Amino acid sequence: MSQCGKRTERMQSVIKRAIGALGLVVVASTTAAEAQPMGGEAHLSIESTTDLSSMHAGETGLLAIDIIVQEGWHTYWPGISDTGYGISFDIDTPDSVELKDPIWPSPERYLQRGGILDHTYEGTQTVLVPFVIRENTPDSVVVFTIKANYLVCDQVCLPGKGSASTSLHVVDDASEQVQTSRYDELRAQLEQRPQAFNAKDAAVRLQWISKAAAIMFRDATRIEFYPDNECSELESVIEDGQAEGNRLEVRFTESENKVLSGRLRVTTPEGVVHYDINEHAL
Template structure:
């Protein structure tokens, strides 16, 4: 009898691990929504777009960092000719270690990525502009599912009788909230965290004793070595080594988590990037869509 109930419990546990997982065709695990800071923009203005990923509980998508597995969302923008889109600003990731000692940096729950957009100076006043993004992502739990969505947003370029940009309050709140969650610039004072390169090329990060520190390098950063063990510590000190043959700049996110439990994140770059590099604007126009309508 004891054995039977043991078997039953084991069977139920096993079912919990694998049996009740939804099938791939149960509907999307992630909903992506596009937000725009302004509904009406001015020629030459910089405005912001955001994509919010709502990830079902227990599932994760991939942050664009040095990950062992998965793929960060592919966001393929198609903007009107002459419009420029800048570098994606992602919120800080969390570390996800899976069986086989595989380390990934992932996003769970609600995660919003921000993009600056520059309206061309010669945009026709009163014209409409369709912003389009083909989004594709991999979402995983104990299995992975590829999902995609086409996101669209229609903006208007301010005309003669409406010369000022118009914000959209719901979107504005969403974008402001997303911006508050982005990694901050490294504090010049060294408080609450400081980072410096050693002579041997390793990165030393310091915070108050006992603070949990994490370093997550971006995908295109100089390759960090052995992140599984050296990417996080709970002593307030963290030393990250890099591939000496790799000459790319170091870029990533440092996260600190003190006793209060509230995490803060900072973006570290070496050498420091210029504001132009940070904005990362690329002009659109190679593959224009029929977006500019006549007034």
């Protein structure tokens, strides 16, 4: 069977399992869905702020986007899930602002009946977006406008859109930078951001096998893996996405051109460390 055929067959299998698992839920929730006058906006909102309210040109700041999910509901991280699509943001800024890559919090595994696995966010989660005010930017007000697109689910799944905005002042070097009330919190979160996975680290080992990859962390007691959209197709994230101990083996559906890409959550006796991994088989 061709690779395309295998992918189609697997997708059909996932869809059938999703219908089987979710169909019962939808039937049981028809009355609630019909009574729901709004979409996802009733169950998820976004808010935004920055770590500085006044800052100098040439300096780096943090834009924080809070995803606030109603209790009992969940939304999806921007990686691979069996159902649902990841929350996304469109951030509009003036040309004086250079946005860096967003720093997404790690999701949780959400396993449903029928063998459906999603990677989700619940409660309040904060996405950090580092930015730089370009050199020689004159005194001015900088406005960040954020638009969100998402799916939020409980017994039913509802699409939604949201928006938020925040601003700061660019001041001359003779003026002091001013911190917001969340400065310490956001800077602490930045310090705990995921590290780049380094296969050459002495405490780490990455081994490519015919149709698999094995990751070992010397002091780990548990390893979890959340694949992103660049990851090659996996045999079973349910079975391979978590492991007790210091070794995790992930199986691929194909043996050629394997890419292991996503987020790792590694538990050690000292605490939890997160890694972003994007490794290609040689």
